Amino acid sequence: MIAYLTTLIVLVAVSALVGLALNVQWGVAGLVNFGVVGFVALGAYTTALLAPPLGWFPAMIAAAALCAMISTVLAFLSIRLEENYLAIVTIGFGEVVRILLLNESWLTGGAVGIADIPRPFVNLVPPRQYDLMLAAFALVLVAIVFVLLETLVRSPFGRALRAVRDDATVAAALGKPVLLLRVKAFATGGAVMGTAGALHAFYLTYIDPSQFTSIITAYAFMAVIAGGRGSNFGLLFGAGTIMVLLEATRFLKDAFAVIDGTQLAALRLGLIGLGIVLLLILRPQGLLPEPQRKANDFFPDHEGTS
Amino acid sequence: MIAQLVLNGFVTGLLLALPALALTLTFGILKFPNFAIGAMLTFGAYAAWVANSLLGMPLAVAAVASAVVMALVAMLCDVLVYSRLRDRGSITLLVSSLGISLVLENICRFAFGNATRNFAFEVARPIRWHGLRINQEQLITAIVVIACVILIQLLLHASPLGRAMRAVADNPALAAVRGVERQTIARITWCIAGSLTALSGVLAGLDRAVDPLLGWNYQIPIFAAAILGGLGSPTGAIVGAIVIGLAEELSSLVLPTNYRQIVSFAVILLLLLVRNRGLFGGKAVRK
Numbered sequence: 001m002i003a004y005l006t007t008l009i010v011l012v013a014v015s016a017l018v019g020l021a022l023n024v025q026w027g028v029a030g031l032v033n034f035g036v037v038g039f040v041a042l043g044a045y046t047t048a049l050l051a052p053p054l055g056w057f058p059a060m061i062a063a064a065a066l067c068a069m070i071s072t073v074l075a076f077l078s079i080r081l082e083e084n085y086l087a088i089v090t091i092g093f094g095e096v097v098r099i100l101l102l103n104e105s106w107l108t109g110g111a112v113g114i115a116d117i118p119r120p121f122v123n124l125v126p127p128r129q130y131d132l133m134l135a136a137f138a139l140v141l142v143a144i145v146f147v148l149l150e151t152l153v154r155s156p157f158g159r160a161l162r163a164v165r166d167d168a169t170v171a172a173a174l175g176k177p178v179l180l181l182r183v184k185a186f187a188t189g190g191a192v193m194g195t196a197g198a199l200h201a202f203y204l205t206y207i208d209p210s211q212f213t214s215i216i217t218a219y220a221f222m223a224v225i226a227g228g229r230g231s232n233f234g235l236l237f238g239a240g241t242i243m244v245l246l247e248a249t250r251f252l253k254d255a256f257a258v259i260d261g262t263q264l265a266a267l268r269l270g271l272i273g274l275g276i277v278l279l280l281i282l283r284p285q286g287l288l289p290e291p292q293r294k295a296n297d298f299f300p301d302h303e304g305t306s
Numbered sequence: 307m308i309a310q311l312v313l314n315g316f317v318t319g320l321l322l323a324l325p326a327l328a329l330t331l332t333f334g335i336l337k338f339p340n341f342a343i344g345a346m347l348t349f350g351a352y353a354a355w356v357a358n359s360l361l362g363m364p365l366a367v368a369a370v371a372s373a374v375v376m377a378l379v380a381m382l383c384d385v386l387v388y389s390r391l392r393d394r395g396s397i398t399l400l401v402s403s404l405g406i407s408l409v410l411e412n413i414c415r416f417a418f419g420n421a422t423r424n425f426a427f428e429v430a431r432p433i434r435w436h437g438l439r440i441n442q443e444q445l446i447t448a449i450v451v452i453a454c455v456i457l458i459q460l461l462l463h464a465s466p467l468g469r470a471m472r473a474v475a476d477n478p479a480l481a482a483v484r485g486v487e488r489q490t491i492a493r494i495t496w497c498i499a500g501s502l503t504a505l506s507g508v509l510a511g512l513d514r515a516v517d518p519l520l521g522w523n524y525q526i527p528i529f530a531a532a533i534l535g536g537l538g539s540p541t542g543a544i545v546g547a548i549v550i551g552l553a554e555e556l557s558s559l560v561l562p563t564n565y566r567q568i569v570s571f572a573v574i575l576l577l578l579l580v581r582n583r584g585l586f587g588g589k590a591v592r593k
Contacts, residue, residue, distance in 0.1 A: 032397055032400060034404070077578060084338060084339050084396055084397075084400065084537075085578060087339065087341070087397075087400055088339060088533065089574060089578065091525070091526070092570070092571040092574055092575075095525075096567070096568055099567060099568060102564070103562065103564045103565070218404065221401060221404060225401070260419075263419075266412040267416060269408050269411075269415075270412035270416065272405075273404070273405040274405065275405075276402065276405030276408070277402050277406060280394075280402050280405070281387065281391065281402075284394065284398070
């Protein structure tokens, strides 16, 4: 039971990180990223390749840095264009990563993947309690990222990002550097996705391309929509709820003997798709929406002038 | 050798032409790129497989049945989802099409598993012609696609419906003033897009085999073709599809075949950098 609980904690943590990252990019800055899974995979593989020679911490930082760099390049390439094009470029990026991971076996091990990835703080606790240790590590990681992103969102930078999201033309007219703001937001999200990939690699200690499927991208969108676009608190709530619900579908297999593994996987993905559509139609603002701030919140001295 | 690759590339391009045309038509009317295009292709292929293998229809009849089914499914998606989100911007529609894509693809996976399925269809020996090898499937693909393309061009340019569709694509407000209702035109466009995609699904299933990821394998090339042609331009989509098909096949001279999709991605990136309107696009997409 403890083992299952710690597993669940790590899974929720990975998902929360991915969701928080998409929430910066799409929720706060309004930039769609359909290649989420590509960034997570890249982070995981960078960690797996660099952790043995460099140690887990430099590897994790490298994963975040590499994903941030690639996000920056993609953002520069396509953000000047209409938003639809960014979506197409990122979905293409995700596919390219998948193809490279499968085919460049000299580096990635191809379909077999990479095993024996070093984990953080291995020598600190006896092996039997390591799972608890990793769960704690995952929670700390989520807490750090959450605090950082929440600070970011509340800062003038975050306010400028939301202004760009809501109306780029007005933001530009007010002198906001729209392109730079968008690139920064996209890079920040990329770094967090890389970190999520690193945590994924630490948790499993082996990675292969089959772990990185579109469910990661779909899940991230579902979490952001469910939580309420732009709200980090909402995201944690959304990510937690969905993950627990998804985990619960595992027990469907026991309840209905007719459902096999493939059908279960299909059912979960289909339900996520249905959830995305239903939430968009029925509750577009999410379950815990971003607070609508009025001008008075920013200028308390000038009441009634909004 | 090169002539054979050119021929193969041409047929691959024709295969992409129908979904690229479908993508560009819905983009023209509704102004969002439909990410469910791959899943619609897969769904159409499964519908034809059910009609052909399980119900025992001849493949041609099964293909028509699947086109009808997919037209209805696409219209149902519009009634239930897209029409309710139409006023909420293209990104909301885009994300909802991601959701629909997951639902369609996983209905197929749930019902028929991950196994690959083949149509009940006699494979004939390839025709030899001036040293070229032409498969029967390639011939069928060429005939079906060219017929569909001619039909669509006639529909767009020589019928009142086509004129209404082009009017809505150009300026929905102005079209509304002239009594052309966007909602009706959108529904009809979805029907056309659905049947075109289903037919391409049948042809793709004939070329490879039917499996849940069938359409996903074409997703990037379809987008590349439609963007290359300039999103919203039907003629552009067809030309774009053939260029992408040729680029993919000819790339096998210098790249391993596994990297074909990367060629499409490179075309997209290059286009966005150099000429983001595509070949036939009118307006610049830059904001």
